[in-house]
Amino acid sequence: MRVNFTVNGRKQEADDVWEGESLLYVLRERMGLPGSKNACEQGECGSCTVRLDGVPVCSCLVAAGQAEGREIVTVEGLADYAKHRDDEHPGGGCAGGGCGTSLDAAKRWQAMPHDSQSGEQGTELSPIQQAFIDAGAVQCGFCTPGLLVAADEMLEHTPSPTDADIREALSGNLCRCTGYEKILDAVRLAAARQDEVV
């Protein structure tokens, strides 16, 4: 089947999608957007969290067909999404399109060894992404994309969260490396910086 949807503000279509394919599979393997991770494929770990029409969901549990005509934001589009929310359409993401990763650019994904030094400069990050780096909340980083999408969404509607709020909002995202302390720090840091800006 064919599925049409908007991913990170850009209209996309995927052909020959098998009925059982998850949204996660289509994003990762057909759209060239491997940022959302596949750690359990059963809705337990939150590594695959994306926003579907603004609502955080486990994309491994969403059948690709369910995404028909809807708007998806993945970690790859998070910085743009946050920017547009703040700059142009507060709270609205980038429904108008024109932002995000182009399919061509995304498909340039190759089996290439990464240069661990690159990416330090020049990349514009959302406040929550920057806070995760600054607070040391990233270790192996496999849980990070899902946590970022979930945390960004929480900060959108709860700009000054208590620790209990943060824990509740992130309770569906497993992390095996950090012990969560630095993740809490990161969310607190992002909230505090958000406060400063306002």
Added chain:
Amino acid sequence: MATTGTPGNITQAHSTGTKGGIGESTLRPDGTLKVTGEFAYSSDMWHEDMLWGHTLRSTVAHAEIRSIDTSEALATSGVYAVLTYDDLPAAMKNYGLEIKDTPVLAHGKVRHHGEPVALVAADHPETARRAAAKIRIDYVDLPVVTDEVSATAPGAPLVHENRDDHHMAHAPHPNIVHRQPIVRGDANAAAARADVIVSGEYVFGMQDQAFLGPESGLAVPAEDGGVDLYIATQWLHSDLGQIAPVLGLPEEKIRMTLAGVGGAFGGREDLSMQIHACLLALRTGKPVKIVYNRFESFFGHVHRHPAKLWYEHGATRDGRLTHMRCRIVLDGGAYASASPAVVGNASSLAVGPYVIDDVDIEALALYTNNPPCGAMRGFGAVQACFAYEAQMDKLAAKLDMDPVELRRLNAMEQGSVLPTGQVVDSPAPVAELLRRVKAMPMPPEQQWVTTEGADVRALPGGLSNTTHGEGVVRGVGYAVGLKNVGFSEGFDDYSTARVRLEVLAGQPVVTVHTAMAEVGQGGVTVHAQIARTELGVTQVTIHPADTQVGSAGSTSASRQTYVTGGAVKNACEAVREKALELGRVRFGTYHPAWATAELLLEGGKVVTDGGEVLANLADVLGTDAIDLELEWRHRPTEPFHPHTGQGNGHVQYSFAAHRAVVEVDTELGLVKVVELACAQDVGKALNPLSVLGQIQGGTTQGLGVAVMEEILVDPKTAKVRNPSFTDYLIPTILDTPTIPVDVLELADEHAPYGLRGIGEAPTLSSTPAVLSAIRAATGLELNRTPVRPEHLTGTSPTS
């Protein structure tokens, strides 16, 4: 080479050092890629024209394979290859870390539930799965052995009929992989001097590493008949040494590059799909990617050895330990993996961080038809720590002493002698760590009470809203542990680093190339910090880890910062010497200090130890690049004597202490860990932020096995009952309390920068501290971990 010139424009009279060196909380070089989703994990690899591999695994634990029919699978449209044992190309058909007893694909029989039997490559992962389901295997069930009694009973089925490995000689039964006794002093005579004796039997459940990024990789066939493998692993060269003989290829034809690793914790020390992906790629001539799902991941790697431990301690009335006797039985499962080394650790660290002159220790690992067990963070020391710390509490209660005081009274220190006869020749601040963790401020009583009433989320049961605080009791518990750092027992534990210093765009830059597996621990960050410190150059690039450089050894045993960090330091020092030599030749005539002063590299300049700037490093180098590859070893160790266990087996020790505060709902048997404080000695914190991350992460894994984590294996069929994140629970952010950490830095003069391996120690003491706190809260004995609600409500015999 140019030999003349001027030292360039020196505008700075005094150097200012180099930013981002050791001791700073430098941020990860891969951080940006990881937060934008661009970091290429092994499961993200993609290649034009790529196929998907799938493994068919046995549905039974022990069975003879009568026949395998692959015809229907092979006839499926979209399927490119179906492989079984018969398709293996070389005479060598097994692999293994220490004993090559693990079949690449089952031949003749299967020995555990989930053993790989056949492989499929297809154009879509679902096609591969469906085709694999069409493979027909005719199994004839064999009786299973699942514990010591069934494995060593007369006439018990042998898990490996024709063993001929070198551990056999000292194994009392062919179903025992390895046995290590340690005897020192006279435990019988000492027992007679004891005023009190306590003993206990303890059970440690099977824990899973549960790294978040499942096993995955991409094999790409090469034109020379070899293969390029992009893979998440802990040790590229160890993999290579096991892969090549099975593929029948020389090692040079298998080029391995580390793909992004989503955590490891020991679970990637053994091979998983490495050989399978290569076999399929070589057979089909196409790139093949394999990605396990979580279900398969539970079968795709070894677990932490579950254990049964029997301990006896004696003490005098004033609390001095007189003797210790123990027996530790580890279940190694169907294949040896790292079991012999785990036995070595469990026995040599069985006494913990205490001085006891008279000991009688025995540790062994069984072959059974249970899932294979091997390396996991803490490696044999974890199980022992759980038992000896429970014993310390028991003894303190019997002596009516404060349990922390009893531990401090018997704590080992620098100069103490271990049961192996080895003298501890670096700081061993056991008593100090206990003092510190006890001195940390306590969390508030009734922490769930807020200004708006009870926040039920902070109570046992959490969001389930099971209590408002009635029936909730609090307990506090302490524990401390002892872990070795690095590979022990005479293992040639070395690492290799290649360091290149050159001028690019007018600036000196350093490239560090090692085969170290970055599994999330932050080695890449630390290597850059070391290079900045040693070479005074800010811009450092970490070359991707691959097999084009010498082995770095494993990212395990808390050894990478020590050993590969040591190699990077060593190589940088050699590069620095070369650079200074070059400087002397080029500029020596301009300033006498070139010949007379101690010279350093700082802030991109050559400076004297007095801080006088002699030249820009860029001018010293000119168009020359200095490029050196060096190996580095720590002090040698020696094997333990097979009968007495004596020998200088370990190179370094690591210590952590925990205090746990728990609240228990005694009616429902629910536990909330309120706080888990840790004090740890790290020798020297090369990156304080990463140190905290390691300690908090390790602490949380220990918490997990205390209250929730266990792989359940049916004792009758040896089948795994909970291979999913629905049924195998790891701590969420709601289960994990705040983890305040007090870091102590007592330098170990034998280690680079005085550092001490840190990754594993916090996993040891966290579990017994939580158990101790639950015992304190409930008054129950609790001799097994994880503690389950039925143990707390008195509805299970093991409570």
